Amino acid sequence: MTETRPPLRSYGRVKGRPVKPRQAGLLETLLPRLALDLGRPIDLDERETWLEIGFGGGEHLAEQAARHPDVRLLGAEPFVNGVASALRHIDERGLTNVGVHAGDARALLAALPDGALSRMFVLFPDPWPKTRHQKRRLMQADTVAELGRVLRPGGRLRFATDWRDYAAWTLERMLVAPAFRWAAEAADDWRTPPADHVTTRYETKRLGDTPPIWLDFERA
Numbered sequence: 001m002t003e004t005r006p007p008l009r010s011y012g013r014v015k016g017r018p019v020k021p022r023q024a025g026l027l028e029t030l031l032p033r034l035a036l037d038l039g040r041p042i043d044l045d046e047r048e049t050w051l052e053i054g055f056g057g058g059e060h061l062a063e064q065a066a067r068h069p070d071v072r073l074l075g076a077e078p079f080v081n082g083v084a085s086a087l088r089h090i091d092e093r094g095l096t097n098v099g100v101h102a103g104d105a106r107a108l109l110a111a112l113p114d115g116a117l118s119r120m121f122v123l124f125p126d127p128w129p130k131t132r133h134q135k136r137r138l139m140q141a142d143t144v145a146e147l148g149r150v151l152r153p154g155g156r157l158r159f160a161t162d163w164r165d166y167a168a169w170t171l172e173r174m175l176v177a178p179a180f181r182w183a184a185e186a187a188d189d190w191r192t193p194p195a196d197h198v199t200t201r202y203e204t205k206r207l208g209d210t211p212p213i214w215l216d217f218e219r220a
């Protein structure tokens with residue numbers, strides 16, 4: 001029998017400060033309605049489906065969902081306080097096109113059929129800057145292959161980081177992945193926030209060692 005081990009944790013804590021009562025209420029009432037059931041094939045209708053991995057407080061997820069009411073936005077995030085914050089945004093804005101996996105995105109990816117998604121966002125993933133921790137980075141070769149599997153041809157993946165080394169690490173893996181083509185059109189595209197980008201909470205903290213680096217890829 002082959003044993004499948006869960007991947008190394010690519011995230012830090014799953015719980016922070018106590019969740020505010022209103023958000024705790026949404027975890028009980030709204031989350032069950034939005035939660036994706038990974039135990040069965042994910043129900044994909046005729047709409048385009050986009051996925052944000054590690055949506056943090058959910059500001060980007062909610063804004064993209066509001067801007068694109070015809071698109072189904074899926075989000076994965078294991079940090080409970082982040083999920084609670086995202087639920088508040090979804091509730092306040094009355095969004096009906098969002099699905100949530102309150103856990104590791106890699107489990108959600110595994111439950112998605114080939115070519116299910118037309119866009120993906122990996123914005124400011126945990127950088128794991130110490131060399132001994134780099135094996136925890138999300139953008140490992142096997143995850144990159146999974147991202148390629150679930151993205152439809154012509155689909156786009158946006159990656160952003162404010163850690164120089166993580167940008168280089170990701171580019172290294174994406175450039176050798178047959179599924180992907182770097183979609184840069186000008187030499188300094190990587191310095192410029194894409195026109196449709198929504199600033200994230202982590203991004204504003206400027207915790208990295210470089211201004212944000214933007215890498216957009218197209219599924220070959």
Ligand SMILES: C[S@@+](CC[C@H](N)C(=O)[O-])C[C@H]1O[C@@H](n2cnc3c(N)ncnc32)[C@H](O)[C@@H]1O
Nearest residue numbers: 010011054055056104105123124126200201202
């Ligand atoms: C540095 S934060 C950035 C959050 C948000 N994207 C932003 O820019 O504000 C990285 C987030 O990715 C989440 N994360 C890390 N590994 C993940 C995984 N395997 N699946 C889903 N989310 C993950 C973490 O819990 C954390 O909230």
